[in-house]
Amino acid sequence: MNASIPTPQPSKNTSSLVWLVAEREIGSKLRSKAFMISTGILLLIALAGVLIGGFMSKSPTPDEIATTAQTTQTVQALPNVNVTEVADRQAAEKLVRNEKVSAAVLPSDDDPTGVVILAKKDAPTNLIMSLSVSPKVEILEPATTNALLRYLVAIGFGVVFLMAASTFGSTIAQSVVEEKQTRVVELLISAIPTRVLLAGKVIGNTILAMAQIVLLAAIAVIGLIVTGQNEVLAGLGAPVLWFAIFFLFGFVLLASLYSGAAAMVSRQEDIGSTTMPLMMLVMAPYILVIIFNDNPLVMTILSYIPFSAPVAMPVRLFVGEAMWWEPLLSLVILLASCVGAILVGAKIYENSLLRMGARVKLGEALRG
Incomplete structure (x- = not known):
């Protein structure tokens, strides 16, 4: 006691x-x-x-993305990416196959977005969502x-x-x-x-x-x-x-x-x-x-x-x-x-x- x-x-x-x-x-x-x-x-x-x-809560590791001169400006505006500019599609494919980059974003006349994503197996989800066409959203009561x-x-x-x-x-x-x-x-x-x-x-x-x-x-x-x-x-x-x-x-x-x-x-x-x-x-x-x-x-x-x-x-x-x-x-x-x-x-x-x-x-x- x-x-x-x-x-x-x-x-x-x-x-x-x-x-x-x-x-x-x-x-x-x-x-x-x-x-x-x-x-x-x-x-x-x-x-x-x-x-x-x-x-x-910290931002994830940036995705390494290959681009050409026509798509560099578009990709650089996206969040959490590092851009590597190459001369043409062949150079971009080489980087993707050798896993030097996660994906490549190249110009395309056949897609509504004006670009095409090249990936070896799976394309980064964030990249796909960022380049997708989505309707405008208006939040009435923002958090x-x-x-x-x-x-x-x-x-x-x-x-x-x-x-x-x-x-x-x-x-x-x-x-x-x-x-x-x-x-x-x-x-x-x-x-x-x-x-x-x-x-x-x-x-x-x-x-x-x-x-x-x-x-x-x-x-x-x-x-x-x-x-x-x-x-x-x-x-x-x-x-x-x-x-x-x-x-x-x-x-x-x-x-x-x-x-x-x-x-x-x-x-x-x-x-x-x-x-x-x-x-x-x-x-x-x-x-x-x-x-x-x-x-x-x-x-x-x-x-x-x-x-x-x-x-x-x-x-x-x-x-x-x-x-x-x-x-x-x-x-x-x-x-x-x-x-x-x-x-x-x-x-x-x-x-x-x-x-x-x-x-x-x-x-x-x-x-x-």
């Missing part, structure tokens, strides 16, 4: 006691090899994901960002929120029950008020969770710079900042409820019975934002629900679908919900912490 908190001197105020508990929570996690290893693995996975996504990039950003924010909230929420719950099982909690609350103990636990774990968010953000920035995705990096700046702000208050909300829910039981095996509803509230943002990331109406609704706002609002900001005032309004709603969750969690925590044995019913915990 971690070192107990010493009995405070009369001169200590509430804030110093809260910080004392927070330091105890932080120290116990930093001394845990499992926590440090899992954090390292998470950062490596994040870095690998950013690097792989960056390299995959504000690449669909795949939008999906990846939604997954990124969702995974970070899900993993951090569930990991640290479970940690808080296990810590509360462990202290009840070992009767250490009786010693702790004889030295400090119950609400101070709760506040210290929430603040300590919030600091650790935010530290992980900062490290993940740094990893993402490094990965985007290495892969040359400066445009994506510029677009992610404000959304990542808003995500950190929303995550901070969203985590405090969840941590308070996790602490109260865990205080209702006295055995580690029973934690799941009281924290499962909270786990569902953590899972919901991840699942819904991933499924409906391209649905403006659903995403707008999710960006105002406290449990999904930390993920939905940053995604909407990234794709440019949120007005400047929307994150501010959503944050006000989240702050109000956070205050309510703290009051409810503290009430349940105070009324259940010293009750051993059978699980405390929610109604009893709220009434005292």
Whole structure:
């Protein structure tokens, strides 16, 4: 068991006691090899994901195309090609047969496009599509960002929120029950008020969770710079900042409820019975934002629900679908919900912490 908190001197105020508990929570996690290893693995996975996504998004290797004087100008205007000009068809065929080029584009009077493509076995698909005659297309509602990039950003924010909230929420719950099982909690609350103990636990774990968010953000920035995705990096700046702000208050909300829910039981095996509803509230943002990331109406609704706002609002900001005032309004709603969750969690925590044995019913915990 971690070192107990010493009995405070009369001169200590509430804030110093809260910080004392927070330091105890932080120290116990930093001394845990499992926590440090899992954090390292998470950062490596994040870095690998950013690097792989960056390299995959880069333009493919240009196709080597042979042309004659009549077709050089046409082919040079196409994207992702390197042009090798030759004197005639015979020279072009030689390059194609020797696999010096992927294909050759030669003039033709028999084709509506005015050219013919020579290839040894298969012609480059991009070349065929670029030279094909297609009707003019007018998009009435153009997408504000690449669909795949939008999906990846939604997954990124969702995974970070899900993993951090569930990991640290479970940690808080296990810590509360462990202290009840070992009767250490009786010693702790004889030295400090119950609400101070709760506040210290929430603040300590919030600091650790935010530290992980900062490290993940740094990893993402490094990965985007290495892969040359400066445009994506510029677009992610404000959304990542808003995500950190929303995550901070969203985590405090969840941590308070996790602490109260865990205080209702006295055995580690029973934690799941009281924290499962909270786990569902953590899972919901991840699942819904991933499924409906391209649905403006659903995403707008999710960006105002406290449990999904930390993920939905940053995604909407990234794709440019949120007005400047929307994150501010959503944050006000989240702050109000956070205050309510703290009051409810503290009430349940105070009324259940010293009750051993059978699980405390929610109604009893709220009434005292």
